[in-house]
Amino acid sequence: MxxxxxxxxxxxxxxxxxxxxxxxxxxxxxxxxxxxxxxxxxxxxxxxxxxxxxxxxxxAKQLKTSDPKQPLDDLKPLKDMIGKANYVGLGEATHGSSEIFMMKHRLVKYLVTELGFTNFGIEEDWGNGLKLNEYIQTGKGDPREFLKLLYPTDEIVAMVEWMREYNSDPANKKKIQFIGLDLKMLDQSVFDKVINYVKEHHPDLLPEVEQSYKELSSVAGNLQEYMKLTTEVKEKHMANAQKVVKLLEDKTKLNNETDSHELAWVKETAKVIENFTKMVIPADYPSMVKLHDQYLAEHAVWAQEKLGGKTMIWGHNIHIAKGVITEKMYPKVAGEFLKERVGSQYVAIGSTTTEGKFTAFISLSENKIAADTIQKNENSSNHMLGQVHYDQFLLDLRKLNGAAQQWVKEKQPFFDGGAQIIPNVPQYDDDVSLQEQFDILVHIQKTTPSHIK
Incomplete structure (x- = not known):
């Protein structure tokens, strides 16, 4: 055997x-x-x-639908499952599954309207998050333009538009805050967030801040190109970014300024710029991606500590998991950092599927996409979950009994839909224990490609 x-x-x-x-x-x-x-x-x-x-x-707790326009009463079991946690990870099996995105939209609506979650962090760059946050507060701009890679889908845009509607209702006193947790690139708007605040509130610091960011802002918009810089140049950029963080901190302390909502965002934006420069200092891939996910987690913790409310973390299953699913690609992930930092205050909800297709890149450099087919693996946990006779359901992995209790502890193949189509490469990670990685699963039997324009 x-x-x-x-x-x-x-x-x-x-x-x-x-x-x-x-x-x-x-x-x-x-x-x-x-x-x-x-x-x-x-x-x-x-x-x-x-x-x-x-x-x-x-x-299993049957879910009636994945349609976010339908009532949310079937999600009531989540209240006890999540309990008093202040952080909830919302995983996705792929970055391009329509039904998973719609179901996660439903989860977001439930977490906001029933459980008081108001900080929405997503695996999207900080600068795009700033623009999307402005959109859901003011209606300014086009959210589809601010969502990048595989996220400018009809499904996610619909969720962002719902956030805008929620925030525009005077009855909802605590507004949703949109946070881009990621650091794949920093566009000029990120630097302008700090510069414009300094120009208005501390003009005496402006020349030094502008000088510190001048060269850095011209190269931080492309991670691949940035990584080609010499170590000496990268360390200079890091020192300049750290200088701005310290300037802001010292100035506000000197003036006995409390962190207003605006100042909290500005200080964290300066910190994000510093984190970007620190992330790309290591020459080895494992160290860099560990820092990447460490900062994803730190940005989520900042949201909860500085903005108040509870925090949702939307990303791929790999990032929100409580441990390592694929060590070669991600030796330590955001969910693991969060678990270490806040313990039981973090609850990880993974999403799984058994069959169907999903949107992925044929060529990332040329921005070409296509539908990839989910490979069958009868030895996988996804196949076993497919034997449940519900179209979609919730499963609390911590409270199972009988044969299911032992099964979720076992290490077995687990579907991991990548962002890029790579022919003849298995889509499953071996040796994944569902219970080690997630607290709750949302399973959808059959999924179809997301609708991206």
Whole structure:
């Protein structure tokens, strides 16, 4: 019996081993013994699968729809599942699944309207987050233009427009704040956020701030090009970014200024610029991506501490998970940093699917997209979740019992839809324990490509 089968069938591995051993010890001919052992193994495995599927079926909470325009009453079980947590990770199996985006929109609406979550952090660059936050506060601009890569979809734009409607209602006193948590690039608007504040409130600092940002702002808009800079130049940019952070901190302390809402955003924007410069100092990939996810987590914590309210973190399953799903790509992730920082105050909700298609890049450099097909893997957790007879459902992985309780602990293949289509490369990460990575799952049986323009 191979290790993969042990991982998939978990606690039944002993029975499978026993069945194989019994066949091997038969007094009959070797050929017959092998046949008996194989038949017994298959039958036992099938029994195991059936018992796990039935256990999952009994404990899953059916969701009526993924349509965010429909009532949210089927999401009520989330209230007890999330409890008093101040941070909730909202994962996605791909960056291009229509039904997953719509379901996450429903989750956001429920978290905002029923549980008091008002900070929305997303795997989008800080500068785009500033523009999207201005849009949901004032209606200025076109949200589709501020969403990049695979996010300018009809589904996500509809969610941003709902946020704008929510904020424009005077009855909603606590407004949603939109935060771009990511650091893939810094456009000029990020630097202008700091410069314009200094120009208005502390003009004596303006020459030094502008000089510190002059060269940095001209190269920070393209991460790949920035990484080609010499270490000496990158360290100079980091020192200049740190100088601005200190200038702001010292000046506001000297004037006994409390952090107004505007000043909190400006200070954190200066810190984000510093974080960008620090992130690309390491020469090795693992160190850089660890810093990347560390800063994603730190920006989320800032939102909760400085803006008040509770914080949602929207991103790929890999980033919001409580541990490492694929060590080669992400040796430590934002969800793990959050878990270390805030403990049980962080609840990770992963999203899974069994079949369908999703939007991904054919060529990132040429901005060409297409629909990729979800590969089948009958040994995967996604396949087993597909045996539940609901189109979509919630599953609290911490409170399962019976066969499902053991199954979610087992390490097994897990679907991980990438942002780029790479032919002949498996879409599944091996050795993923659902319970180690997530607290709650939202499973949607069949998904279709997101609608991107």
């Amino acid at each position: 191979n290790n993969r089968r042990k991982m998939i069938y978990g606690g039944v591995a002993v029975m499978l081993s026993a069945a194989t051993l019994t066949g091997g010890c038969s007094n009959g001919p070797a050929e017959k013994s092998d046949q008996i052992g194989t038949t017994q193994t298959v039958e036992t495995a099938q029994i195991s699968q059936n018992s796990i599927a039935k256990s999952l079926q009994l404990q």
